[in-house]
Amino acid sequence: MRYVIIGAGAVGGAVGGRLAEAGHEVVLVARGAHHEALRAGGLRLMTPEGVRTHRLPVADGPAALGALRADDVLVLAVKTQDCEAALAAWGPAPVAGGGTAAERLPLVCAQNGVESQRLALRRFRRVYGVCVWLPATFVEPGAVSAAGTPLTGILHLGRYPHGTDGTAHRIAADLEKSRFEAPVVPDVTRWQYAKLLGNLANAIEAVSGPLTGEGGLELFGRVRAEGESALAAAGIAYASEEEQRLARGDRIRLQPFDGAPRRGGSSWQSLHRATGTIEADHLNGEIALLGRLHGVPTPLNDLLQRLANTFARERRAPGSMPVAELVRLAGEAVALADEERPPRS
Known part of the structure; x- marks a missing residue:
């Protein structure tokens, strides 16, 4: 072939x-x-x-x-x-x-x-x-x-x-x-949807840099929880974290070497190269779509999708929004979604 x-x-x-x-x-x-x-x-x-x-x-x-x-x-x-x-x-x-x-x-x-x-x-x-x-x-x-x-x-x-x-x-x-x-x-989609949940962090990394601080990690946990809720509402199965750990084990270790530092993932790289586009519509946007189809609020993924697209369109530098500012915007997005949610009958 x-x-x-x-x-x-x-x-x-x-x-x-x-x-x-x-x-x-x-x-x-x-x-x-x-x-x-x-x-x-x-x-x-x-x-x-x-x-x-x-x-x-x-x-x-x-x-x-x-x-x-x-x-x-x-x-x-x-x-x-x-x-x-x-x-x-x-x-x-x-x-x-x-x-x-x-x-x-x-x-x-x-x-x-x-x-x-x-x-x-x-x-x-x-x-x-x-x-x-x-x-x-x-x-x-x-x-x-x-x-x-x-x-x-x-x-x-x-x-x-x-x-x-x-x-x-x-x-x-x-x-x-x-x-x-x-x-x-x-069942390749089971593995892809599991990977999708991890890739929800791509926009955080692209906008505010590596997830090394407590604020970014805590935010990603909430973003992922939205994703899990949307997948559950849609009845979409995905490989568990334990299955992924067993499949990967220590088969891949990152070994940095001179001349080619890996400073960020695929979304970070799109901003670094100033391509003008980014994959957020198909990562965080996939969760936003499922949320709208199945009545699950996804304000954090909505926010990250919007921010990542703005950064790409305006050719902003990757990681240029402080994590504290992103966390503040996330709080506002969740509060607004709570206000707009119709009362339970």
């Missing part, structure tokens, strides 16, 4: 680089300065074992590849807010022998949240979800780092909306030869 990594940033670059190291065919898809850097100098993958440069085929879209191959696997690794454009571009791409990518090829969604695979299933017949546990950083155009050791990441994989098949097992086998653990599970 050939892996076409659509979005060769932090996660996509780490997955594509590790697959290439293990001898698999890989094509990297990127845009702008990153695309140009990959074409000119290859992908520099920085890991605890050192820096390696992978000179791989690079494209800026499906037209650059001509007809896709029947054995291609499309790995969608763009941020969720960029998925719709990517799906619209790649779905109609022709495949050698007839048909389109949406009709014939497997599409593996490797993002935070759960929305990308729902969007994908509108166009693609064969959609696979991944619960991405992979600490990686976009360092600069042409370079990404992955600080996990001895495994680079753990990628629970399954058909979406449920089930497994031979393709999932073949992809998992390739990943497991490439410094990943890739359990094939029939």
Whole structure:
């Protein structure tokens, strides 16, 4: 199989680089300065074992590849807010022998949240979800780092909306030869919703910095509790914290190394790169959506979604709001929600 990594940033670059190291065919898809850097100098993958440069085929879209191959696997690794454009571009791409990518090829969604695979299933017949546990950083155009050791990441994989098949097992086998653990599970969304609850902290980190102080940690506990209430009201199951601990154990340890500090997660990195967008609509916004659908108030997730989007739109620096100010705004948001809640009859 050939892996076409659509979005060769932090996660996509780490997955594509590790697959290439293990001898698999890989094509990297990127845009702008990153695309140009990959074409000119290859992908520099920085890991605890050192820096390696992978000179791989690079494209800026499906037209650059001509007809896709029947054995291609499309790995969608763009941020969720960029998925719709990517799906619209790649779905109609022709495949050698007839048909389109949406009709014939497997599409593996490797993002935070759960929305990308729902969007994908509108166009693609064969959609696979991944619960991405992979600490990686976009360092600069042409370079990404992955600080996990001895495994680079753990990628629970399954058909979406449920089930497994031979393709999932073949992809998992390739990943497991490439410094990943890739359990094939029939209920991948259980793992993704569990990860979603943890990712609710992304906006706090992006707005106010790492969750090291008591105020930030206490706020995250309340934000997560809102998420758990919304999932319970919607009847959505998720893997327990104990299941996650057993699955991960000490298989991934972060090992910092020179030249590629990991200062924040995916949302923090979006603000740091001043991309103008952020994934909060599909993390905190997912909880807000479930809350509205099922009558559960989610004022803290509403606030974080709004703040993160404002920071992204206005290109504010990550971590520039003091935690005390964020906690004050959270208190106001909860008080306002209590005032607006209709009285019980």
